[in-house]
Amino acid sequence: MDLIGEVLRIVMTPPLLQVVLTSAVVLGVSYVLMRALHLNNPRVKSLFFFLALVTPLVMYLIFTPSVWFTRIMVGHVFAQFPEVPQIEIERVVEVNYIGVLCIVGLVFGAVTFLISNIFSISIVKRLQGVVEVGADEEPRLSNLVDKVANRMRIETPRVGLTEHLQPNAFTVGRGKNAMVVFTMGILDTLNPMELEAVTAHELAHIKNGDFSLMAVVTSLKLVFFYNPFAYLATSMISREREYLADEVGAKLRSRKRQLKSALVKISRVKAESRPNMLTTWTTSLFVYSQIGSLKSAFTAHPNLDTRLSHIGGKTASRGDAAKTFAVAVLLGSTLILAGGYLSQPVRLMDQVLFRVDETFGLRFMMFPDGGMRVAGAALGVARVAPPVEDIIVFSGGHIPPPP
Amino acid sequence: MSKDGYAPSGYRPDEKDLEAILGPLEADVLVSVYEIGKPVRVREVYERMKGERKIAYTTVMSTMNTLHEKGILDRKVTEGRGGLLYIYWPKMSRPEIERSAVKHIMDSLVKNFGEAVTSYLVEMKTTEPKEKKE
Numbered sequence: 040m041d042l043i044g045e046v047l048r049i050v051m052t053p054p055l056l057q058v059v060l061t062s063a064v065v066l067g068v069s070y071v072l073m074r075a076l077h078l079n080n081p082r083v084k085s086l087f088f089f090l091a092l093v094t095p096l097v098m099y100l101i102f103t104p105s106v107w108f109t110r111i112m113v114g115h116v117f118a119q120f121p122e123v124p125q126i127e128i129e130r131v132v133e134v135n136y137i138g139v140l141c142i143v144g145l146v147f148g149a150v151t152f153l154i155s156n157i158f159s160i161s162i163v164k165r166l167q168g169v170v171e172v173g174a175d176e177e178p179r180l181s182n183l184v185d186k187v188a189n190r191m192r193i194e195t196p197r198v199g200l201t202e203h204l205q206p207n208a209f210t211v212g213r214g215k216n217a218m219v220v221f222t223m224g225i226l227d228t229l230n231p232m233e234l235e236a237v238t239a240h241e242l243a244h245i246k247n248g249d250f251s252l253m254a255v256v257t258s259l260k261l262v263f264f265y266n267p268f269a270y271l272a273t274s275m276i277s278r279e280r281e282y283l284a285d286e287v288g289a290k291l292r293s294r295k296r297q298l299k300s301a302l303v304k305i306s307r308v309k310a311e312s313r314p315n316m317l318t319t320w321t322t323s324l325f326v327y328s329q330i331g332s333l334k335s336a337f338t339a340h341p342n343l344d345t346r347l348s349h350i351g352g353k354t355a356s357r358g359d360a361a362k363t364f365a366v367a368v369l370l371g372s373t374l375i376l377a378g379g380y381l382s383q384p385v386r387l388m389d390q391v392l393f394r395v396d397e398t399f400g401l402r403f404m405m406f407p408d409g410g411m412r413v414a415g416a417a418l419g420v421a422r423v424a425p426p427v428e429d430i431i432v433f434s435g436g437h438i439p440p441p442p
Numbered sequence: 443m444s445k446d447g448y449a450p451s452g453y454r455p456d457e458k459d460l461e462a463i464l465g466p467l468e469a470d471v472l473v474s475v476y477e478i479g480k481p482v483r484v485r486e487v488y489e490r491m492k493g494e495r496k497i498a499y500t501t502v503m504s505t506m507n508t509l510h511e512k513g514i515l516d517r518k519v520t521e522g523r524g525g526l527l528y529i530y531w532p533k534m535s536r537p538e539i540e541r542s543a544v545k546h547i548m549d550s551l552v553k554n555f556g557e558a559v560t561s562y563l564v565e566m567k568t569t570e571p572k573e574k575k576e
Contacts, residue, residue: 166523166524167523167524167525168483168485168522168523168524168527170485170488170499172498172499172500175498176498176499176500176501177498177499177500200499200500201524201525201527202483202484202485202503202522202527202528203522203524203525203526203527204519204525204526204527204528205525205526207525222525223503318523318524322524
């Protein structure tokens with residue numbers, strides 16, 4: 040068997056390609072549609088990008104990941120009776136590497152989701168050396184958080200401090216358990232008004248439910264860890280949630296100017312350190328709102344200029360509901376129309392690129408029986424291409440055409 | 443300042459130990475730093491002191507800062523697990539601090555009340571053996 044054939048076989052094994060394609064289509068189509076309709080509401084945008092992480096799960100329902108798969112090898116051709124060729128067929132049970140990949144991802148995602156919901160605060164406290172401070176210990180900071188929380192009509196979160204010198208603030212946890220953490224660096228860098236603006240930004244993350252959303256998003260990213268579009272979608276969602284928090288936070292007593300100057304000050308402090316990679320990575324699994332991370336490259340946070348230009352602007356407008364509806368309808372119909380090709384990309388490839396006949400070696404994909412029943416109703420109706428035949432065939436040898 | 447050791451700004455005759463030459467909190471923090479016996483970050487000192495008395499994290503932080511400004515603790519920026527932070531260590535051992543404080547106080551006493559100090563020292567020297575005999 041040649042190498043290219045084997046690589047193609049692995050790449051095209053369900054549901055790898057289907058997951059990648061689905062998220063790419065959802066992400067691309069929703070992005071283009073929102074661009075075209077001038078829909079700039081970060082809340083709506085982040086939810087559409089979120090769909091790019093959720094829809095690929097449908098592919099797992101159709102192509103249930105499994106550790107094994109049966110390959111039917113077509114072997115020697117006997118020509119005892121030239122009129123009736125007899126083909127030796129061998130069933131080989133092999134390890135399905137893609138299935139293993141998918142299952143590993145599912146386990147990763149589930150574990151991360153559980154951990155981030157149960158232990159995230161204690162893990163982050165330990166990793167970052169956060170000390171929780173009470174109202175009597177640091178009255179000014181506690182009063183500030185209390186004041187902003189009251190104005191936002193959310194429960195006052197707990198307050199934590201770290202002795203780090205880089206200016207940074209973040210929130211972790213949700214609801215009653217949420218904690219907003221400041222570094223000593225940020226307390227030293229910002230004036231009280233700017234600190235209030237930053238606090239409002241951080242509490243806006245709590246108010247917007249970003250911890251819950253981003254915990255799901257991060258878990259899904261790990262479920263589809265092999266999918267580059269999952270990473271793209273995650274950073275796009277995170278970016279929109281940042282804009283949203285900037286907006287909601289700055290709306291309060293219009294602290295736009297202070298938030299801007301705070302962001303400028305924070306970004307001006309150059310990080311000359313290379314923080315421990317493992318700590319940074321682990322923290323990023325549970326902390327989604329670090330205000331100080333905007334200075335580093337390769338971050339999910341938008342860069343300073345884009346962000347500053349966003350804070351003053353007006354992103355939510357009156358026609359948003361109608362636009363959202365339009366995007367939803369268009370995206371939905373695209374998915375339904377493309378459903379057949381998304382679930383069977385080989386068919387598209389066959390037809391567009393190869394124009395091959397039925398014996399082409401790559402034609403081995405199909406809906407397994409179980410998967411068809413689960414997702415069959417929607418996709419079966421919508422499938423543009425007719426279903427392929429039911430036998431998995433990968434021709435190891437050459438099959439002579441019937442006489 | 444560090445060359446001449448520690449020069450206390452005042453002396454409180456009614457206090458005990460290091461508290462006579464340092465503020466009470468400063469003395470406690472410094473003792474904790476000595477007890478830990480290695481370069482420390484603020485949180486380590488806080489965790490240690492928290493067990494013995496009610497104290498705020500930020501208080502420990504500012505006290506250590508004061509001790510640094512007074513030239514008792516030295517510090518440098520290091521790479522902690524989560525980012526940059528200060529680690530502190532004492533510039534002098536405890537006997538060295540006590541010695542340089544005594545030297546500073548005595549120098550000042552001699553300078554201002556030279557005669558009284560010398561006569562007192564002489565008096566002390568002569569009465570000392572008698573007291574021991576009694």
